Amino acid sequence: MVWLGIDLGDARVGLALSDPELTLAHPIGNIQVYGDSFRALDEVIDVIGDESVDHVVIGLPLLLNGEEGKSAKKARRWSVNLEKRLHAAVEDESYSVTRVPTIELVDERLTTVTAHHQLFDARIGGCKHRPMVDQQSAVVILQTALDRSRE
Secondary structure (H helix, E strand, O other): OEEEEEEEEOOOOOOEOOOOOOOOEEEEEEEEEEHHHHHHHHHHHHHHHHHHOEEEEEEEEEOOOOOOHHHHHHHHHHHHHHHHHHHHHHHHOOOOOOOOEEEEEOOOOHHHHHHHHHHHOOOOOOOHHHHHHHHHHHHHHHHHHHHOOOO
């Protein structure tokens, strides 16, 4: 079993994968989206097929008071579009997707802050830091979901 974590950023969509035992999340990269995260859907579907992903965890950027703002609504629309595109991809033989994985939205409040701290603690700063934040945020989102699944 493999899970995919997704952080929907403005410039990049960060991606993380779990290990098959569902204990650890690790970054696998970013997809450049230049302000339109919906442009990443096909590439995410390719990762889902190539990695035989069983479960997708998408960060839901709630406001600090727990309410949904514009970004959370966008994440919900994105997840609905991903699911629709996955169903179509299963029927389309040009994709390597054979089934639609479960899709879950999880509260991602403060994951970017946590990701920044983890990168600074690893002494990754300056020019290297910025492009890594989205994929590290995806790691935090996915690791949180993995930890909760074991409770």
